[in-house]
Amino acid sequence: MKWLPRLLMILGLAGFLSLFAFPLWRITLVAPQYPTGVRMYIWINKIGGETAGTLQNINILNHYVGMKFIEPESIPELSYFPYVVLALGLLGLLAMVINKPWAYLGWALLVIILAAIGIYDFYLWEYDYGHHLSPTAPIKIPGASYQPPVIGKKTILNFTAYSYPHTGGILAGISIILALVAFKIKKSWS
Amino acid sequence: MKRLTLYAITTLFTAILLIWTPGCQSPGGPATGGLVSSNDAASQVYVAPGQYDEFYSFLSGGFSGQLSVYGLPSGRLLKVIPVFSVDAEKAYGFNEETKPMLNTSFGFVPWDDAHHPELSQTNGETDGRWIFINGNNTPRVARIDLSTFETTEIIEIPNSGGNHSSPFTTENTEYVVAGTRFGVPYPQNDVAISSYAENFKGMLTFIKVDPESGHMEIAFQILLPAFDYDLAHSGKGKSHGWTFFTSYNTEQKNTLLEVNASQNDKDFIAAINWKKAEEYLAQGKFREIPARYAHNVYSDVDHQATSTIIEKVKVLTPEDCPDMVYFLPTPKSPHGVDVDPSGEYIVGNGKLSADLTVHSFTKMLQAIENKSYETMISSIPVLKYEEVVGGVVKAPGLGPLHTEFDANGNAYTTFFISSEIVKWKVGTWEVLDRVPCYYSVGHLMIPGGDSRKPQGKYMLALNKITKDRYLPTGPELDQAAQLYDISGDKIKLLLDFPTVGEPHYGQGISADRIVPNVKKIYPIEENKHPYVSLGEGKTKVERQGNDVHVYMTTIRSHFAPDNIEGVKVGDKVFFHVTNLEQDWDVPHGFAVMGARNSEILVMPGQTETTVWEPQRPGVYPFYCTDFCSALHQEMQGYIRISPANSNTPLKWSMGEDIVQ
Ligand SMILES: [Cu+2]
Numbered sequence: 001m002k003w004l005p006r007l008l009m010i011l012g013l014a015g016f017l018s019l020f021a022f023p024l025w026r027i028t029l030v031a032p033q034y035p036t037g038v039r040m041y042i043w044i045n046k047i048g049g050e051t052a053g054t055l056q057n058i059n060i061l062n063h064y065v066g067m068k069f070i071e072p073e074s075i076p077e078l079s080y081f082p083y084v085v086l087a088l089g090l091l092g093l094l095a096m097v098i099n100k101p102w103a104y105l106g107w108a109l110l111v112i113i114l115a116a117i118g119i120y121d122f123y124l125w126e127y128d129y130g131h132h133l134s135p136t137a138p139i140k141i142p143g144a145s146y147q148p149p150v151i152g153k154k155t156i157l158n159f160t161a162y163s164y165p166h167t168g169g170i171l172a173g174i175s176i177i178l179a180l181v182a183f184k185i186k187k188s189w190s
Numbered sequence: 191m192k193r194l195t196l197y198a199i200t201t202l203f204t205a206i207l208l209i210w211t212p213g214c215q216s217p218g219g220p221a222t223g224g225l226v227s228s229n230d231a232a233s234q235v236y237v238a239p240g241q242y243d244e245f246y247s248f249l250s251g252g253f254s255g256q257l258s259v260y261g262l263p264s265g266r267l268l269k270v271i272p273v274f275s276v277d278a279e280k281a282y283g284f285n286e287e288t289k290p291m292l293n294t295s296f297g298f299v300p301w302d303d304a305h306h307p308e309l310s311q312t313n314g315e316t317d318g319r320w321i322f323i324n325g326n327n328t329p330r331v332a333r334i335d336l337s338t339f340e341t342t343e344i345i346e347i348p349n350s351g352g353n354h355s356s357p358f359t360t361e362n363t364e365y366v367v368a369g370t371r372f373g374v375p376y377p378q379n380d381v382a383i384s385s386y387a388e389n390f391k392g393m394l395t396f397i398k399v400d401p402e403s404g405h406m407e408i409a410f411q412i413l414l415p416a417f418d419y420d421l422a423h424s425g426k427g428k429s430h431g432w433t434f435f436t437s438y439n440t441e442q443k444n445t446l447l448e449v450n451a452s453q454n455d456k457d458f459i460a461a462i463n464w465k466k467a468e469e470y471l472a473q474g475k476f477r478e479i480p481a482r483y484a485h486n487v488y489s490d491v492d493h494q495a496t497s498t499i500i501e502k503v504k505v506l507t508p509e510d511c512p513d514m515v516y517f518l519p520t521p522k523s524p525h526g527v528d529v530d531p532s533g534e535y536i537v538g539n540g541k542l543s544a545d546l547t548v549h550s551f552t553k554m555l556q557a558i559e560n561k562s563y564e565t566m567i568s569s570i571p572v573l574k575y576e577e578v579v580g581g582v583v584k585a586p587g588l589g590p591l592h593t594e595f596d597a598n599g600n601a602y603t604t605f606f607i608s609s610e611i612v613k614w615k616v617g618t619w620e621v622l623d624r625v626p627c628y629y630s631v632g633h634l635m636i637p638g639g640d641s642r643k644p645q646g647k648y649m650l651a652l653n654k655i656t657k658d659r660y661l662p663t664g665p666e667l668d669q670a671a672q673l674y675d676i677s678g679d680k681i682k683l684l685l686d687f688p689t690v691g692e693p694h695y696g697q698g699i700s701a702d703r704i705v706p707n708v709k710k711i712y713p714i715e716e717n718k719h720p721y722v723s724l725g726e727g728k729t730k731v732e733r734q735g736n737d738v739h740v741y742m743t744t745i746r747s748h749f750a751p752d753n754i755e756g757v758k759v760g761d762k763v764f765f766h767v768t769n770l771e772q773d774w775d776v777p778h779g780f781a782v783m784g785a786r787n788s789e790i791l792v793m794p795g796q797t798e799t800t801v802w803e804p805q806r807p808g809v810y811p812f813y814c815t816d817f818c819s820a821l822h823q824e825m826q827g828y829i830r831i832s833p834a835n836s837n838t839p840l841k842w843s844m845g846e847d848i849v850q
Contacts, residue, residue: 053711053772053794060746060773064820138821 012178015171022168066137254691274302314642318703329353373416390416427533550580594639637698712795721766752827756840779815
């Protein structure tokens with residue numbers, strides 16, 4: 001039983017580092033012309049679609065209302081997020097080596113704070129895309145904005161947008177819980 | 191005496207039916223024939239909105255030159271694929287990319303008569319990769335790729351006239367065949383028509399199909415007497431390695447064939463041992479003779495076709511190659527020849543015969559081994575009828591044309607004169623059921639019905655005469671098809687629908703063998719068209735003498751460039767339009783005022799070229815012809831045409847004005 005907190009932490013870290021393999025978040029747009037939906041995936045280092053053409057298709061749809069083109073190259077976060085995740089992974093390993101309650105708790109809190117910042121940043125980007133519309137947009141609806149939800153479902157003109165964490169995001173969330181459980185166990189033993 | 195009496199009765203009966211059958215309806219009223227008694231026929235063919243049909247069916251367009259695709263059981267038209275005829279809708283034969291597809295040794299031919307679609311097979315089962323179809327008039331065979339539903343290859347057949355017994359496949363699509371319906375001088379030459387028996391020949395062609403790419407190549411031709419080789423089917427299972435061709439006009443006449451070619455009591459089914467032919471070919475026992483035929487290939491990567499003229503062909507003759515061809519006597523002017531799923535029985539549908547003759551493959555091999563020949567014709571052994579016949583279906587109907595099979599050992603034969611389909615048992619030859627057709631059925635189609643594994647619970651009758659079946663549309667009517675349920679003991683009429691052109695033969699296949707491979711777009715990064723524009727930044731206008739090349743792109747909802755100046759009267763303008771879209775079902779069209787050409791319709795990721803020769807100075811609009819988006823009506827542009835001797839500089843733009 002002595003090894004249980006470390007086991008939980010290693011499982012959590014494996015899930016956390018899966019962010020390199022799986023998308024963090026998924027936005028799905030459903031419209032009459034897209035009955036099966038158009039899916040956009042947000043990774044820690046890129047934004048992509050289910051096909052090579054998906055991003056272009058979303059940009060074409062967005063341009064009618066004057067939204068900016070989503071160009072992954074112009075989003076600086078995507079270039080340094082992988083290092084943040086890697087650093088957090090190493091800190092997690094360190095916490096495991098230390099194997100003290102405060103180490104597990106500290107790691108979990110750090111990830112929660114950074115995740116909160118990340119989600120706020122995501123919100124700011126969405127706000128920017130949804131509100132800063134081209135003054136020459138072909139379709140202008142007074143007072144309308146097209147900001148997708150951070151999490152949940154929202155109707156935007158003819159589209160219904162669904163925004164939820166995806167595999168990588170969910171596993172990273174579980175890693176926080178596992179670290180907190182490790183903290184709890186360790187603390188109850190001391 | 192007995193035969194004479196039978197003949198007289200048959201003829202009388204035929205005459206009565208020919209006069210009476212289709213015209214029995216009083217004018218002005220709807221057809222009542224074939225009313226479906228049970229209400230559930232409607233639910234059997236009802237495919238709910240948004241649902242898919244269970245089967246694809248491919249029906250030839252006959253004199254339309256095209257191939258139409260219908261869903262079954264609904265009978266909904268899904269697409270018309272242009273094959274041998276130009277199609278302004280799809281710019282087939284109008285854009286620069288597809289013009290070479292219709293090239294022949296006679297030059298550009300904009301039409302043909304397309305008869306028999308034939309799906310590719312693997313192990314005797316339809317595999318959904320390609321479908322082949324023959325061009326009858328200027329002998330050709332086309333291959334359609336079923337991932338794109340587009341014609342991707344056409345090969346011309348030399349030494350042939352009327353490519354009718356074509357393009358039936360062998361069980362692994364080793365070959366598709368092309369037998370000539372008309373005897374022609376060999377080599378083609380200026381001779382007296384009356385020298386037919388002496389100078390004319392009949393050629394059977396074996397086209398090798400590459401198992402990976404599907405590319406066709408004429409492997410060899412077999413030189414035979416100038417009979418009319420009408421239809422064909424290849425052996426399967428135990429008879430794999432053989433192909434059977436029916437013949438009529440074994441009288442070898444060249445005038446009033448309706449009488450003169452109907453005199454012999456028996457004509458022949460030519461049995462070709464193509465495995466033997468391959469051996470002779472490998473031994474070098476062929477004659478390589480001069481020929482001239484076009485081979486046209488379309489590439490989905492280059493998005494254009496190339497046409498090559500080939501000038502040699504290998505010919506095998508029965509004189510040089512014994513044991514390669516045998517004649518099976520078959521009453522009387524047999525039309526279709528159909529091999530049952532086991533490969534044992536070869537049905538000769540003698541269209542002027544009172545009975546239906548079925549040969550046995552096993553007995554044929556035995557007769558060949560015993561060398562029991564009735565006679566020899568041009569070094570070809572004629573086997574004895576009594577020694578090859580496996581069974582006879584007695585007096586099933588009048589004018590048998592074609593037979594297909596189900597998976598339960600039953601055969602279904604069409605009868606043109608008595609306008610019906612008759613179901614009979616293979617092996618016992620008893621007639622089980624019969625249903626009327628509206629009217630005068632030619633071919634029939636059961637999905638997989640000419641393969642080793644019939645899939646059918648449906649049967650489609652492809653009729654030659656329509657008359658009063660639908661609301662009248664003047665003297666010219668579409669043809670008619672009827673769908674039957676053959677899953678039970680009794681054949682049940684389900685549906686009646688009009689068809690495009692004249693469907694001769696058809697093929698059917700369960701949708702799951704095709705749907706997973708269907709392409710939705712062409713990946714733009716794979717586009718290797720020599721005039722592609724990979725992005726709006728790569729668009730330009732180039733002048734080369736009087737030729738002006740416009741490298742143009744489309745994306746919802748604009749052209750780039752959309753303002754062009756500096757083009758002059760006397761120039762030849764090539765609009766090379768690349769559709770940058772990568773979304774399914776977002777084509778863009780392009781049409782320019784006064785073009786003596788069709789529009790072009792460019793699929794996502796594709797490049798197409800239309801040529802325009804401006805005739806008068808002015809400013810001419812061009813626009814997108816496919817309603818592509820909410821701003822489709824705004825998808826337009828202008829090209830300015832200056833007088834021939836003017837100095838307007840060549841300039842182009844999109845999004846800002848041209849400053850001259
Ligand atoms: Cu358009």
